[in-house]
Amino acid sequence: MKITTKINIMTTAWILCVLVAVNVVVFFSFMKVTVNMEDQELYQRANTLIKEMKLDQSTNLVKDQVIPYLAGQSFIRIVEPGSKITHEVTNAKLISAKVKPKFVQKKVAERKTIHQKNGEEEILVIRVPIRSDGKILRSLEIGEKLSGLELAKDVLLSIQISSTVLGALLAMLGGRWLSNLIMRPISNMINTMEDIEQSGIPKKIVIQHETRDELQKMAVTFNRMIGRLEENLEKQKQFISDASHELKTPLTVIKSFADHLLRRGIRNEADALDAIETIHSEATRIQKMTERFLDLAATESATLLETKSLDLVVLCGNISKQLQSAYKRDIHLHFAAPSIMVTADELKLKQAIIILIDNAIKYSTDKIDVFLNVNEQNTVIKVKDYGIGIPEYEIKNIFERFYRVDKARSRETGGTGLGLAIAKNIMKQHHGEVKISSKEGVGTEAELFLPKSERKENE
Structure with a gap:
């Protein structure tokens, strides 16, 4: 199944669930509020009837007095203890026949569903006790067909069903639009990948x-x-x-x-x-x-380094002795402290240092100085020679592969033009950098910078 179809189905199903849940809440809230309003109206009518008739033990219910209180299809009863009807007025005999009288000592409201030939009908019945001298002698019972409620319920249900169907259709259209919107860049990426796969470009x-x-x-x-x-x-x-x-x-x-x-x-x-x-x-x-x-x-x-804590003074001392012995050149090591600890890949860092010293040996005849210093951010390894130097316009190119400042001399010394490119990559792996400063005819300074923060993270 396509992702667009899944998105469409899921969004539509979710919106339908939300609509159904909202409709259920709205429907039952509407029914409850409407019935409560009907309850209050019948209670008010019953209280008015009791007050105006001033019923007591010797008062008889007069038909002419009660008829004005009948509304629509309804009935009014006076019920004595034992649920015996003493007086009843109705304009809906079928409804009154379906509702049994009941004597009550506190007011109650009851909604009943009665079955008739033309279908079901909702009946609301309220019962209010009639008091005289602080005693409950009878109860007033008013029942009324909720024709307005049935109509309102049917209208509400039809509206909710229609809105749900419309919502589902809009959800499907919206889901399709949303899925297309989401998938457009992904489809473009897929098409681009397919083009790359076919063309190789x-x-x-x-x-x-x-x-x-x-x-x-x-x-x-x-x-x-x-x-x-x-x-x-x-x-x-x-x-x-x-x-x-x-x-x-x-x-x-x-x-x-x-x-x-x-x-x-x-x-x-x-x-x-x-x-x-x-x-x-x-x-x-x-x-x-x-x-x-x-x-x-x-x-x-390679991106992984085999880092470990090592003493830079000891490492550079060993390198200087080896190269001094091999090339018969004076290499002087200067350090700011007897021990300078760094965290690095020993073999790769050693390779970078050798590249700098090797270049100094090739392009100078005088002594070579190696300085080890520590500042706030970096540990610095500086190799300084006093040779032919590098023209200023050439410095920006010296890290390019196969680039040589003095091509004829490089061939004599066996240079390939790859050393500084290798040293730059090694320092990049250590999140450091290489800097070269030089003056033609005076000499060159090459510096390796190892950041302290990187060492701390590795430690």
């Missing part, structure tokens, strides 16, 4: 009206998701294009020297060794580049 939903409700929010969220998907697809295309371009050069060199060896063989040993060394160098570049590709893909796709 991301497509956004066209939002025609600003409804500012959950449905519009769903459509906006879908469009935002499609936007990110398009952005990721574009990044993938750009990544493939850049990677292909980067791999093309070393593969061309390898193929060229391999062809050279195939043509000339190894008769010239020096020439052959030079070709083999070049092939080995370019193959090593491809291997390092592939490893960088994998690192970049891992940092872009």
